[in-house]
Amino acid sequence: MATNKTSTRRKARKTGKANGHATDKQIAGKSKLELINVSKSYGEDWEREEVLVNLDLEIQPGKLTAVVGPSGCGKSALVNLIAGFEHPDSGQVLLDGKPVTGPGRDRMVVFQESALIPWQTAYQNVIFGPQLRGDMSAAQMKEEADKLFETVGLVEFKHKYPLQLSGGMQRRAELARALINQPKVMIMDEPFRGLDAMSRELMQEFFLRIFEKNRRTNIFVTSEIEEAIFLADRLVVLSNKPTRVRSVIDIDLERPRTFEMLSSAKAYEYKREAMEILHEEALKNFKSSGSQSDFVEAFSARNE
Amino acid sequence: MTDAIQSAHDTTIVVAKRSKLRKLADNKTLWRGIASIILFILFWEVSSQSKVWFGIQVPFIGKVPPPSAVLENWVEVVQRPGYWQSWYLSFMRVFFGFIVAMIVGIPFGMALAVNRYFRDIFFPPFEVLRPIPPLAWVPASIIFWPTTELSIAFVTFLGAFFTIVINVLGGARTIDVQYLRAAQSMGASQWDLFRRIILPGTLPSIFTGAAVGMGITWEVVVAAEMISGGGQQSGGGLGFFIWSSYMGGSLAQVVVGMISIGIAGYFSSSMIRYIGYLFMPWRRIF
Ligand SMILES: Nc1ncnc2c1ncn2[C@@H]1O[C@H](COP(=O)(O)OP(=O)(O)OP(=O)(O)O)[C@@H](O)[C@H]1O
Ligand SMILES: [Mg+2]
Numbered sequence: 006m007a008t009n010k011t012s013t014r015r016k017a018r019k020t021g022k023a024n025g026h027a028t029d030k031q032i033a034g035k036s037k038l039e040l041i042n043v044s045k046s047y048g049e050d051w052e053r054e055e056v057l058v059n060l061d062l063e064i065q066p067g068k069l070t071a072v073v074g075p076s077g078c079g080k081s082a083l084v085n086l087i088a089g090f091e092h093p094d095s096g097q098v099l100l101d102g103k104p105v106t107g108p109g110r111d112r113m114v115v116f117q118e119s120a121l122i123p124w125q126t127a128y129q130n131v132i133f134g135p136q137l138r139g140d141m142s143a144a145q146m147k148e149e150a151d152k153l154f155e156t157v158g159l160v161e162f163k164h165k166y167p168l169q170l171s172g173g174m175q176r177r178a179e180l181a182r183a184l185i186n187q188p189k190v191m192i193m194d195e196p197f198r199g200l201d202a203m204s205r206e207l208m209q210e211f212f213l214r215i216f217e218k219n220r221r222t223n224i225f226v227t228s229e230i231e232e233a234i235f236l237a238d239r240l241v242v243l244s245n246k247p248t249r250v251r252s253v254i255d256i257d258l259e260r261p262r263t264f265e266m267l268s269s270a271k272a273y274e275y276k277r278e279a280m281e282i283l284h285e286e287a288l289k290n291f292k293s294s295g296s297q298s299d300f301v302e303a304f305s306a307r308n309e
Numbered sequence: 310m311t312d313a314i315q316s317a318h319d320t321t322i323v324v325a326k327r328s329k330l331r332k333l334a335d336n337k338t339l340w341r342g343i344a345s346i347i348l349f350i351l352f353w354e355v356s357s358q359s360k361v362w363f364g365i366q367v368p369f370i371g372k373v374p375p376p377s378a379v380l381e382n383w384v385e386v387v388q389r390p391g392y393w394q395s396w397y398l399s400f401m402r403v404f405f406g407f408i409v410a411m412i413v414g415i416p417f418g419m420a421l422a423v424n425r426y427f428r429d430i431f432f433p434p435f436e437v438l439r440p441i442p443p444l445a446w447v448p449a450s451i452i453f454w455p456t457t458e459l460s461i462a463f464v465t466f467l468g469a470f471f472t473i474v475i476n477v478l479g480g481a482r483t484i485d486v487q488y489l490r491a492a493q494s495m496g497a498s499q500w501d502l503f504r505r506i507i508l509p510g511t512l513p514s515i516f517t518g519a520a521v522g523m524g525i526t527w528e529v530v531v532a533a534e535m536i537s538g539g540g541q542q543s544g545g546g547l548g549f550f551i552w553s554s555y556m557g558g559s560l561a562q563v564v565v566g567m568i569s570i571g572i573a574g575y576f577s578s579s580m581i582r583y584i585g586y587l588f589m590p591w592r593r594i595f
Contacts, residue, residue: 116490116491122505124510133495133505137495
C-alpha cells in the first residue's frame with residue numbers, strides 16, 4: 006500500500022507540468038507550517054519591546070514563501086521562533102499540526118550571517134548532522150555528501166576551511182549542510198545578504214534550481230523585493246513593529262523562473278504593490294519616532 | 310618505465326627541498342631580524358667600550374659590560390654545573406606552576422562560562438583575588454606552605470592561573486550563538502555542543518591565555534627566586550643566579566643571567582605557539 010502511494014507520487018512529479026502552481030500531487034507529503042496568534046517581546050519588564058503581536062501566518066506545503074518587511078521588524082525573531090531557538094510568549098507554532106517545542110533537524114536554518122563552523126572543513130561541516138546523530142553509515146554519509154558537493158559545485162573545495170571560501174561558496178556549503186539533513190522545512194534568513202550583485206544573482210538562480218527540483222516547503226526571508234518576487238510562490242509583507250502580517254501577495258509567475266520574468270508587467274505590478282505597502286510602513290516608523298516626524302511632514306508638504 | 314617515474318619522483322623531492330631552502334633564504338622577515346640583532350649587539354659593544362660620546366661622559370652605558378665581556382663570561386659559566394642546575398630549577402618551577410594552572414584553570418574557566426550557578430557563586434571571589442599581584446602573595450605563601458619550594462610553586466601557579474581562567478571564560482562566552490543553534494538543529498546533545506563547538510571555539514583563547522600566562526610565570530619565578538632563593542633548604546634558579554652574581558659583583562654574569570632568562574622565555578612561548586599550531590589547523594591558513 007505504502008509503496009503504491011509513493012510510486013504514484015513519483016509519477017505525478019515526473020508528469021507534473023512546470024507551470025505557476027505546484028500540482029496537488031506535488032504538494033502531497035510536503036509539510037505545512039502555521040503560526041497561530043504568535044506574540045513575542047524582548048527585554049526586561051520596564052523596557053519591554055513588543056516585536057511580534059498576534060501574528061497569524063500559514064506557510065503552505067511545497068511552496069516557497071518569501072517574507073519581506075522593514076528592517077528590524079522582527080524577521081529574524083520569526084525565524085528563531087519557527088526554528089525553535091526561541092519560544093513565543095503566547096500563541097503556537099505548528100509543524101504539520103504538531104507544536105514546535107525546540108530546534109530539530111526537520112527545520113533547517115540558513116542563517117543571515119554564515120554559521121559554518123570555522124574549525125571544521127566544508128566537508129566536516131556538511132556531514133556534521135548525520136555524524137552527530139549517527140543515523141547514516143559512513144559510506145552512505147560520504148556518498149550523500151559527495152553528491153551534495155557536486156550539486157553545489159564545491160567539489161574542489163571540500164577540504165577547505167570556511168574562511169578559505171568566498172562568501173558565495175560559504176552560502177552554498179551551508180545550503181549543502183542543511184540539505185543533507187533532509188529537513189521538512191527550509192528556513193532561509195536573508196541568506197544572500199552581503200554578497201555582491203553578481204554572485205547574488207548566481208546564488209538566486211542556483212537556489213531556485215534546487216527548490217524547483219524537490220519543492221521543499223521553504224521560508225525565505227529577504228529585504229530585497231525583486232529577490233522575493235523572483236523566487237517566491239507567495240510573498241508575505243510584514244508591518245512595522247509591533248509586527249503582524251500586513252499583506253500576502255500570490256506570485257503567479259511560471260516555473261522554472263527566469264530573470265526575464267522580472268521585467269514582465271505582472272512582476273512589475275507585484276513589485277509596485279509590495280513597495281507601496283513597505284513604503285507606508287517605513288513612513289510610520291519615521292512618524293512614530295518623535296523629532297523626526299517634523300522633518301517628514303515638512304518633506305511631504307513640500308512635495309504636495 | 311618505473312625508473313623514469315622513480316627519477317621523476319626524486320627530482321620533485323629535490324625541487325621541493327631546494328624550494329624550501331629557497332623560501333628560507335628569501336624570507337625577508339628572517340633576514341631583517343638577524344640584521345637587527347647584529348646591529349643591536351654592535352651598538353652595544355661600541356657604546357660600552359667608549360665611555361665618552363661626542364665629548365660627553367656617558368655614565369650609564371659605560372657601566373654595562375660589553376657583549377664581548379658577557380660572551381667571555383658565558384663561555385666560562387656554561388662549564389659550571391651550577392649554571393645548568395639554575396636552568397633546570399627555574400624550568401621545573403615554571404612548568405610545574407604553569408601545568409597546574411592549566412589543569413585547574415581551563416576546567417574552572419569553562420565551568421564559569423557554561424554554568425550560571427557556578428558563575429554566580431565563584432566569579433565574585435575570583436574577581437576580588439585576581440587584581441592582587443602574584444608577588445603580593447609571596448609572604449603569605451611562605452608562611453602557609455611548609456617548604457620554600459612549594460611556596461614558589463604556589464605563587465607561580467597563581468601568576469598563570471588568573472590569566473588563563475579569564476581568557477578561557479572570555480573565549481567561551483564569545484562563541485557565536487549561531488554555531489550552537491546550528492548544531493542544536495542538527496541534533497547535538499549538550500555534550501556534543503561542548504565537545505564540538507565550545508571546546509574548539511575556546512582553543513584560540515586558551516592558547517592566548519597560555520602564552521600570556523607563561524610570560525607571567527617567568528616573571529614570577531625569577532622574582533620569587535630572588536626573594537626566597539637565599540635560604541638554606543632551597544634556592545638556585547636563574548633568578549637566584551642573577552641575584553648572587555650581583556652580590557658577587559660580576560656585572561657580566563648578571564647580564565648572562567638576564568639573557569638566559571630571555572632565551573628561556575622565548576623557548577617556552579615558542580613551544581606554546583607550536584602546540585597551538587598543531588591543535589588549531591584551521592588557523593594555519595593565512
Ligand atoms: N535576543 C534579543 N534580545 C533583545 N531584543 C531583541 C532580541 N532579538 C531581537 N530583538 C529586537 O527585536 C527586533 C527585531 O529584531 P530582528 O533581528 O528580528 O529584526 P529583523 O527584521 O531580522 O532585522 P534585519 O532586517 O536587520 O535582519 C529588534 O528591534 C531587536 O532589537
Ligand atoms: Mg534579521
